[in-house]
Amino acid sequence: MFFDSSKSGRMRVSTHRRWLLVVLLAAAVGCGEGGRPAREAGGGGSRPRVVATTTVVADLVRQVGGDRVSVECLMAPGIDPHSYRPTPRDADRLAAADLVVASGLHLEGKLATLLERLGGSRPVAVVGDSLPTGELLAVGGGMFDPHVWFDAKLWSRCPPIVAEALAAVDPPGAADYRARAEAYVARLVAVDERTRQRIAEIPEPQRVLVTAHDAFRYFGRAYGIEVVGVQGTSTESEAGLADINRLVDLVVTRGVPSVFVETSVSDRNVAALREGAAARGHDLRLGGTLYSDSLGAEGSGADTLEAAMEANVRTIVAGLKGEP
Ligand SMILES: [Zn+2]
Structure with a gap:
């Protein structure tokens, strides 16, 4: 749950350790490092000020914190x-x-050092790291695939983690945070069920999701769809020619109608894949754009995880059923 600088290469927190860390967090806040909890001043009273790294995590905090907290997100949509x-x-x-x-x-590779340094002075909750490793997808080297939010059932373990972290910095709000977390868990479980039903509408041979980078492996595991990323699990690695050729083979032989791009990733590789398929007489259509590592901007209709999931599922089902 919390960033452990001594093990930044392999972050895992067991359940008993999680509770210990919640206690430590409460103690750290009580100590008031620097002498001032940085509460937001002004009209709203003193709402806890939460800084989230990604739009997905910011949404999680907003769902659990509601109006009691002020949430800032470092990364724009x-x-x-x-x-x-x-x-x-x-x-x-x-x-x-x-x-x-x-x-x-x-996930936030280049923020790691900053978060590590911060861990000593501010409470830091790292939701992905507090999930049970048995439910995570390994990517080798003791590391795990970070794209856990598109398995709504797995993500539904995160609201209680955030509720406890918020309760530690704002004890009078504890009951409120826990109640909101519980309600959000129920909504995520409903999203999970709906998604499974929708994906089942796609004819089985066509249940192959080819995307720009490997952000949908949890989605694939949860909802019964084969997932292939043109790039690896991180956008930091480049797709090679051999990868593209292997994927061209796959889409041509399986008759996959569409491939998808992502809002937060360059579509260069997807374009190469479509060209390769065209050279072999297979018209690989662009199935649309998926939200992967970022939610949509405010007003996009996909500015919450629930809405982005819904938008993705609509795009995937239409694209893989070969609908126009
Ligand atoms: Zn990613």
Whole structure:
């Protein structure tokens, strides 16, 4: 749950350790490092100021915190967290936060050092790192796939984690946070069920989701769809010619009608894949754009995880059924 600088290469927190860390967090807040919990001043009273790293995590905190908390997000919608470099202003915002919430599992690769340094002075909750490792997808080297939010059932373990982290910095709000978390868990379970039913509408041979980078492996595992990323699990690695050729083979032989691009990733590789398929006489259509590592902007209709899931599922089902 919390960033452990001594093990940044392999972050795992067992359940008993999680509770210990919640206690430590409460103690750290009580100590008031620097002498001031950085509460938001002004009209709204003193709402805890939470800084989230990604739009997905910011949404999680808003769902659990409601009006009791003020949530700032470091990354704007459409930003790729794998390659995001923190600015000096980010460091200031993090240092002034009552609570920092990160996604973890190395998603925010270039923020790691900053979060590690911060761990000693501000409470930092890393939701992905507190999930049971038995439910995570390994990617080798003791690391895990960080894209856990598109398995709504798995993500439904995160609201209680955030509720406890918020309760530690704002004890009078504890009951409220827990109640909101419980309600959000129920909504995520409903999203999970709906998604499974929708994906089942796609004819089985066509249940192959080819996307720009490997952000949908949990989605695939949860909802019974084979998932292939043109790039690896991180956008930091480049797809090679051999990868593209292997994928061209796959889409041609399986008759996959569509491939998808992502809002936060360059579509260069997807274009190469479509060209390769065209050269072999297979018209691989662009099935649309998926939200992967970032939610949509406010007003996009996909600015919450629930809405982005819904939008993705609509796009995937239409694209793989070969609908126009
Ligand atoms: Zn990603």
